[in-house]
Amino acid sequence: MKKRAMILCALTLLASTVFAGCSNSKNAGGSSGSSETPASASSSATDSGAQQSEVVSNDKKFTIRAGAWFLDDRAYQVAFKKAIEDGYKKLYPNAKIQWDVTLGATYFDKLKAQFASDTAPDVTFYQTLDYAKAGNLMDLSNEPWVSKMSESSKKDPTLNYEGKIYGASGWGYLGGGIWYNQELFDQLGIQPPKTAQEFLDACEKIKAAGKTPIALGFKDLWTADMFLMCWLQSYTFPNDPDFGKKLYDGTIKFDDAVIQKVYQNIETMKSKGYFNENALSIDWPQSAQLFASGEAAMIVQGPWMPASNKENIAKGGYDSFQIGFFPFMDDQGHQSLVVNSGSGLGINAKTKLVQESKDLVNLILSPEIMGPWQEGEGSLPTLEGVEVKSTDPVNDTIKQYLDSGLTLPYKLSAFMPASASNAMVDVLTKVVSGVKFDPSDLQAAQNAMEKDKATVVLPQS
Amino acid sequence: MNLKRKQVVAASLFLVPAAAIFLLFFYVPFIQSIYYSFTDWSGIGAPTFIGWDNYLHVWKDPHMTEGLKNSLKMAIFGLLVQNSLALLVAISLNRQFRTRSFIRTAFYLPVIISLVVASVVWGQMLQFDGFINAVLNQIGLGAITEDWLGNVKTSFPSIILLTQWQAIGYCAIIYLAGLQAIPKDMYEAAEIEGARGFSLFRYITLPMLMPAVSIVLFLTVVGALKLFDLPYILTNGGPGTSSYTLFLAVYNAAFKENNYGYATAGGIVLAIFIVIVSIVQLTFTRRKEVEL
Incomplete structure (x- = not known):
């Protein structure tokens, strides 16, 4: 009896080890975009942004993940985050932005692992087009903001890969x-x-x-x-x-x-x-x-x-x-x-929230959000319509x-x-x-x- | 199923979880890393098989070659200087004198301080306008002041000396334990036979201390070949490649240059190197060990 119990115990340990090893973050809520309504379930089956917008209902409840390595507690960074959250609430009242922030270069090691395990944020800032080369980023060449990018930005090696645009020029750094x-x-x-x-x-x-x-x-x-x-x-x-x-x-x-x-x-x-x-x-x-x-x-x-x-x-x-x-x-x-931007704002090619991600990027690039933030960053404007006030001669x-x-x-x-x-x-x-x-x-x-x-x-x- | 067989089955089942974890997190990654060492892989996307290129480049890359040379210098210094000094300290600390406990503690104290913290403090002290140069100026040796970590001639020697701050105390404690395990009556018998001073050391202390020597030499050599934290924090391998170690070269290839395939090849070369050196050293020192 005692030995049977021991064997049972060992089997339970083995099973739990195997299950723990095989589980993925989808069960743990770490997937790329999670939605809680049938509407989004139908939307996640579509790939095209145009098709997506037809079925998306703005009052649906979902969580969208956005990643960055620089959003610290400096005043203009906090204001930037808040402006994005407020703006997105107007677009999707029941949506929640989950910030995936790891300060500094460690973010890029994490992002690599996240893309490799299909758990990367829906929208992310990044620094290398290797992600585009590997098929991790969505081709955004047809987005409306591309026409507002400066000619120089369109050639930016962080944004342009083989003639296609994979990221938005958030800011222009000298x-x-x-x-x-x-x-x-x-x-x-x-x-x-x-x-x-x-x-x-x-x-x-x-x-x-x-x-x-x-x-x-x-x-x-x-x-x-x-x-x-x-x-x-x-x-x-x-x-x-x-x-x-x-x-x-x-x-x-x-x-x-x-x-x-x-x-x-x-x-x-x-x-x-x-x-x-x-x-x-x-x-x-x-x-x-x-x-x-x-x-x-x-x-x-x-x-x-x-x-x-x-x-x-x-x-x-x-x-x-x-x-x-x-x-x-x-x-x-x-x-x-x-x-150059030295970094871009891109969308995970495997996101289930395609239109929602595009809307988020569009929102971030709006003059009222991008302008004050670029001012804080000491950046030069790279998008038509975005004005950066400068006080220093x-x-x-x-x-x-x-x-x-x-x-x-x-x-x-x-x-x-x-x-x-x-x-x-x-x-x-x-x-x-x-x-x-x-x-x-x-x-x-x-x-x-x-x-x-x-x-x-x-x-x- | 007889009793013995049942016990074997039960024991095996208990071992399975640990074995599975070990297999999953050690052997599988190790075998995978052998494959990755033959690829060009940035950590993003699929690796490309490139044959022996990574292994051939290891011998052309100054980070690796300089790192290998420095690691060897460190190992040789550890064997000859650090080891001798640690033995000398241990023999001194094994004698009877009034402040013995205090001195023993003082020698071991650096070991309990985090190497990262110590590196930052030493880094500040070794700067051009740091404490060391201030002392040299005060005692009239201003002519030899130097940016100790910013000069190709002094950066790695400075790092070697800094390692001694911790290593000597650590090794001395192991030797001390070895010395105290030698039976007193052996010395008494030798003295009756007329042995004195260095003869006692040569014919009693040293042979009886060989197991401790084996351990200390092994730890010294492996520690020298694995040296990473000090150069990483203090100089990041510079100026130029003057203070690279093999371990730092592997780390930088992976995490600074995103060259994971190449870094894995460097890691395998390093592992092979450590195994060979350790086998040679252990074979040599084991032969000299004596048993009571």
Whole structure:
């Protein structure tokens, strides 16, 4: 009797293990869109958005999931979420938006697993078109907002794959450039430089005045990537619009003279002491402190810098100054800026709530929701009708550069796999640590390119 | 069904849940990972079979090759320096002196501190304007101040030295336990025979301590080859590739470059490497072990 009970117990354990292993999140309420009325059951059987709208009744009860990695508790983010929820309530009074938010890069690991297990959110922000390549995202080329996208956005490598649009350009980010302390520049009689030599001369003047010309925070490697790619941008595309494509197909190699020239400039800057001594062991917030305190005259960062700098000055009790901006430049004075979304707003190809998801995306892209949010993000408008108010005079300067120079929706790194751009950053950090630039070090990037070429989703140039 | 057979059946049934979990979460993923190591896979979509390409690229990729070299340097340093120092500390701590308990605690204390927390603190201290350089400036050694983690020559040696802060105390405790297990009468007998000082160490202590030596060497070598947290937090492998370890290279290939197939190949190379080194080391040290 006792043994029978033991056997029964073991069998029960086995069965529960098997059932636990085989169960999926559909039973746990984790499916992509859940609906509680027969109306939605019929709607989930259809794939076409047009057909869907015929059977959808707006008073149906359902939960739609929306995913993002940036919706934190900053005021404009909270307001953004609330505006979306309120707006969606007007469209679907009985619907509920379930936010699937994991802050930071962990979100992308989670999203990968969710797409692989068919549990991804119905609507999600994303950063790579690999999802479109894998069939995880819905083709949105025929959505009404596509016609409102700027021409540059339509070519954005995060949104466009093989000529089809898979995501909405939520916002337009300036890919980075040089922010400077305008007061300090005025005191030293320095004008925003137009050529690489003028830039080096400006650094020399700043150093002679006892200040650090450029604050680097390369412990955060993305800042090193931004520095390198922004400078390469101005050396490459203005002189050869196909530089990226040629690098991709091997016509141009990674040890090309133009690429070497950028590394040589950086080597010169290092040897002359134009960077902070702790460039490789501090992160970007620490480098931003150096800039805000007035110890450093320039910093290479993204569009969040004006707002971030004001906050740093207020927190640190430093003397306030007006921030200025200029892009990197080549020897002849050519410059190119990157404006892209860097991320898109897409719809899960397997969502059961097709029309509801399209309506949600449409709502998020409306001027009254997108405008204030982009203002908070320091973003540039990429959709017709969306106005972003700017109060900082530096935004006018940026606009002038955008209008006068070559603005592209992609960086050079869009034409290479992550392994190759990381190998290029390795060479950069080596040079910034004081090692003499050796062109043969770029062979690692070339090898990585040759090995991982197939993973590159080429931008539409 | 006789009694013995029934017992076997019952025992097997009890084992099935654990075996199923082990199979599902260990063996199946392991076998799958062998397949993935022959593919080009970003973690999104279907993997593409590419044969031996990943394994061939491991030997061309500076992250992996530099990581392998650094891991070996770390292992050699662990075997020669860390191990000797730990033994020396253990022998000292095994003697009778007034503050013995306090010193023993002090040596072991770093082990209970989280390596991540320690890394952040050490990172701050080793910065160019950090504590270490401030001390060097104060004692007139300003000329040798350095951004210790931002220089290709000093970044990995700094990391090796930081590992010693915890490792020596940990290994010393194992040696101490081994030393205390040696019967006192063996020393007494040897002394009666005329053995003194280094002879006692060579002919009694060392042979009797060999089981502890085997364990410490094994832990040192495997720990060195698995080194990840310190370089990940302090330098992320840089500047350049100067402070990469094999484990960090595998991690970055997977989670920074989304190169899961390649990272899996690197992981398998690392595993094979650890197995080979461990077998060689254990074979060598086991031969030297003596039993009472």
